[in-house]
Amino acid sequence: xxxxxxxxxxxxxxxxxxxxxxxxxxxxxxxxxxxxxxxxxxxxxxxxxxxxxxxxxxxxxxxxxxxxxxxxxxxxxxxxxxxxxxxxxxxxxxxxxxxxxxxxxxxxxxxxxxxxxxxxxxxxxxxxxxxxxxxxxxxxxxxxxxxxxxxxxxxxxxxxxxxxxxxxxxxxxxxxxxxxxxxxxxxxxxxxxxxxxxxxxxxxxxxxxxxxxxxxxxxxxxxxxxxxxxxxxxxxxxxxxxxxxxxxxxxxxxxxxxxxxxxxxxxxxxxxxxxxxxxxxxxxxxxxxxxxxxxxxxxxxxxxxxxxxxxxxxxxxxxxxxxxx
Amino acid sequence: xxxxxxxxxxxxxxxxxxxxxxxxxxxxxxxxxxxxxxxxxxxxxxxxxxxxxxxxxxxxxxxxxxxxxxxxxxxxxxxxxxxxxxxxxxxxxxxxxxxxxxxxxxxxxxxxxxxxxxxxxxxxxxxxxxxxxxxxxxxxxxxxxxxxxxxxxxxxxxxxxxxxxxxxxxxxxxxxxxxxxxxxxxxxxxxxxxxxxxxxxxxxxxxxxxxxxxxxxxxxxxxxxxxxxxxxxxxxxxxxxxxxxxxxxxxxxxxxxxxxxxxxxxxxxxxxxxxxxxxxxxxxxxxxxxxxxxxxxxxxxxxxxxxxxxxxxxxxx
Numbered sequence: 070x071x072x073x074x075x076x077x078x079x080x081x082x083x084x085x086x087x088x089x090x091x092x093x094x095x096x097x098x099x100x101x102x103x104x105x106x107x108x109x110x111x112x113x114x115x116x117x118x119x120x121x122x123x124x125x126x127x128x129x130x131x132x133x134x135x136x137x138x139x140x141x142x143x144x145x146x147x148x149x150x151x152x153x154x155x156x157x158x159x160x161x162x163x164x165x166x167x168x169x170x171x172x173x174x175x176x177x178x179x180x181x182x183x184x185x186x187x188x189x190x191x192x193x194x195x196x197x198x199x200x201x202x203x204x205x206x207x208x209x210x211x212x213x214x215x216x217x218x219x220x221x222x223x224x225x226x227x228x229x230x231x232x233x234x235x236x237x238x239x240x241x242x243x244x245x246x247x248x249x250x251x252x253x254x255x256x257x258x259x260x261x262x263x264x265x266x267x268x269x270x271x272x273x274x275x276x277x278x279x280x281x282x283x284x285x286x287x288x289x290x291x292x293x294x295x296x297x298x299x300x301x302x303x304x305x306x307x308x309x310x311x312x313x314x315x316x317x318x319x320x321x322x323x324x325x326x327x328x329x330x331x332x333x334x335x336x337x338x339x340x341x342x343x344x345x346x347x348x349x350x351x352x353x354x355x356x357x358x359x360x361x362x363x364x365x366x367x368x369x370x371x372x373x374x375x376x377x378x379x380x381x382x383x384x385x386x387x388x389x390x391x392x393x394x
Numbered sequence: 395x396x397x398x399x400x401x402x403x404x405x406x407x408x409x410x411x412x413x414x415x416x417x418x419x420x421x422x423x424x425x426x427x428x429x430x431x432x433x434x435x436x437x438x439x440x441x442x443x444x445x446x447x448x449x450x451x452x453x454x455x456x457x458x459x460x461x462x463x464x465x466x467x468x469x470x471x472x473x474x475x476x477x478x479x480x481x482x483x484x485x486x487x488x489x490x491x492x493x494x495x496x497x498x499x500x501x502x503x504x505x506x507x508x509x510x511x512x513x514x515x516x517x518x519x520x521x522x523x524x525x526x527x528x529x530x531x532x533x534x535x536x537x538x539x540x541x542x543x544x545x546x547x548x549x550x551x552x553x554x555x556x557x558x559x560x561x562x563x564x565x566x567x568x569x570x571x572x573x574x575x576x577x578x579x580x581x582x583x584x585x586x587x588x589x590x591x592x593x594x595x596x597x598x599x600x601x602x603x604x605x606x607x608x609x610x611x612x613x614x615x616x617x618x619x620x621x622x623x624x625x626x627x628x629x630x631x632x633x634x635x636x637x638x639x640x641x642x643x644x645x646x647x648x649x650x651x652x653x654x655x656x657x658x659x660x661x662x663x664x665x666x667x668x669x670x671x672x673x674x675x676x677x678x679x680x681x682x683x684x685x686x687x688x689x690x691x692x693x694x695x696x697x698x699x700x701x702x703x704x705x706x707x708x709x710x711x
Contacts, residue, residue, distance in 0.1 A: 084540075084541050087541060088541070095557060205693065205696060205697065205700070206689075206693060208696060209639065209689060209692045209693040209696045210689050210692075210693075211643045211646055211647055211650075211688070211692075212647070213646075213647055213650045213651075213666070214666065214685050214688065214689065217666070217669075217670055217673065217681055217685070218685075220673065221673055221678065221681075225673060225674060232674075326546045329545070329546045329548065329549045330546060330548065332548065332549070332552070332651070333548070333647060333650075333651065336651055337670075347552070348552070348651055348652075348653075350556070351552050351553075351555060351556035351559070351653055352652060352653060354556065354559055354560040356560065359553065359556055363553065366545075366549070367545070370545065
């Protein structure tokens with residue numbers, strides 16, 4: 070078991086290292102960092118000094134090492150367009166993205182699981198069919214179109230909810246700016262959270278339905294029936310429990326992709342988060358931000374993946390056996 | 395690509411192609427599902443309309459000589475201020491929306507199809523090699539696939555886009571946007587093909603016909619393409635269908651985010667992005683009609699993909 074944990078952690082580190090290598094390659098070789106800093110009429114002497122101060126004349130291996138060393142300390146360099154340290158820019162915007170992502174995943178779980186259970190238990194009822202169709206529409210509509218639709222309906226036509234921004238923000242404990250504590254902040258959160266969560270919700274609903282149908286056919290449910298348990302107890306105590314293990318796993322893995330998908334939602338709603346910053350960096354070829362975002366997101370993904378894998382190994386005895394073997 | 399008909403016995407082998415298709419299990423299942431038939435009719439209609447855009451459209455929205463700024467933001471015909479020349483209204487540059495949608499659909503389709511074709515080619519090739527050669531090659535390819543699978547496709551597409559943009563400084567977007575979109579889609583979707591093909595290759599490569607081919611001394615590439623590929627390609631069909639929908643959404647999203655096609659070569663995503671700017675002034679039609687076309691098309695493709703997955707799944711029959 071310990072060997073498995075160590076191997077898994079080493080594997081994650083390798084992945085991160087690969088990504089960092091990629092980020093460094095981008096940082097160093099895509100576009101000339103010096104040209105981004107100096108202007109056209111800077112004297113050659115100045116340019117040489119800038120080159121030296123950036124350490125661009127050292128061997129590539131040394132530069133790579135330095136880049137990694139700094140990245141571990143969260144120093145990702147200075148943004149070309151904002152002339153500010155990248156980490157500051159990201160830290161400033163992280164709360165907005167994280168709040169949005171967490172609320173969205175919560176929503177998608179809170180609505181998706183009951184809908185999935187319902188459609189599995191009452192397979193042929195009218196509502197189940199309606200839910201099924203809605204879920205297919207939800208998978209087929211691009212996120213940005215859903216966002217536009219919601220804005221048109223609730224912001225432009227009805228005027229109930231704001232169409233952009235975070236509303237009023239309060240700063241908690243010095244650093245974290247939250248929109249969850251003010252009325253306007255909560256109102257501004259509704260539409261983006263629905264937009265971001267809808268796809269995950271339909272995904273979770275379909276997953277719960279498929280798993281539940283599978284579980285209901287399995288032997289331990291037949292045995293529970295034979296024991297004469299009530300339908301209610303069978304469905305909710307036995308079936309739902311075994312359904313939820315894979316669902317929670319997928320939901321955990323999806324948290325990462327929710328944060329990535331936030332790029333689109335944040336653009337549609339002009340939400341001041343990391344995704345919008347990343348998109349602006351792509352448009353303006355701001356490599357330090359792109360590289361940093363890439364590394365932070367991959368660190369997040371890799372950590373989530375690893376934790377889920379390890380949890381699985383602890384929970385599922387079958388997997389534990391194969392790991393030992 | 396053909397699927398060997400499981401029901402067609404030796405008696406039907408002499409019949410015409412048409413009657414063999416009609417007698418096929420898939421055909422039977424297809425006509426049993428009215429929703430799928432509707433979806434198929436809709437997607438074929440949209441594809442045909444896009445292909446025949448030059449004949450169906452009332453103007454060429456790419457030709458500056460036919461576009462007049464004075465015609466900008468005209469509402470659809472049935473609203474006040476509508477113009478019979480522009481059935482669905484016009485966009486902010488005076489392009490007829492109906493024509494722009496036809497041409498835009500064509501752009502979206504070409505990019506989607508080429509992107510998926512690229513993804514499938516990369517994925518199938520790497521999957522075959524990984525499964526057949528095994529060992530270290532397999533480990534490396536699959537590790538790369540694992541790493542990539544942890545990133546959502548849209549993020550990879552954005553990164554590819556940003557890197558190309560940085561490398562191609564000075565050249566205008568029009569010259570490379572098309573190719574970059576196809577490349578982004580190809581590089582973000584290949585993993586699924588590689589995994590599927592590798593899985594079936596691992597099973598197939600130990601069968602007698604492969605051993606026989608090897609004993610006869612056929613070169614490895616020939617064995618892979620002539621013998622192995624036809625026997626592992628089946629499951630790829632479903633992925634292809636579902637991926638086409640995803641690819642078209644990805645293209646539209648990238649164009650909407652402003653890193654896809656420039657406004658001079660509008661795809662559906664570009665049109666929606668233009669429409670989004672005019673939503674607040676009440677010009678609802680610029681975003682609605684392209685959005686509706688996109689949604690209906692992707693929904694139809696997904697319905698077909700869903701049906702195909704169930705129809706090809708032996709466990710459900």
